[in-house]
Amino acid sequence: MALGDSSAAAYIHMVQHLIERCLLFGMSMEECVDALSKHANIGPIITSTVWKGLEKENKEFFKSYGQWRETRN
Structure with missing residues (x-):
């Protein structure tokens, strides 16, 4: 794995973490x-x-999350 690959993966992981905080x-x-x-x-x-990738990998979670957001509004 090249150095650029590692830093790109770390960047994506950081964005994922920030999205999780938004959730x-x-x-x-x-x-x-x-x-x-x-x-x-x-x-x-x-x-x-990254959000769409998380949705694709966690369909049930995002389905429940969407329903929860609808009921709280």
């Missing part, structure tokens, strides 16, 4: 993208791509 605050994908862009200087395309 703890009950944020939508759009709110999370805005927050990470504003507060962590992470490009919206990166956040949305």
Whole structure:
């Protein structure tokens, strides 16, 4: 594995961690993208791509999360 691969993986892992924190605050994908862009200087395309990857790997969680967000609003 090249050095660039390791740092790219670490960056993606950091974005994933920040998205998980957004989930703890009950944020939508759009709110999370805005927050990470504003507060962590992470490009919206990166956040949305990682978010969508998490959704793909954790379908049941995001289904429940979406239902929970609907009921709390």
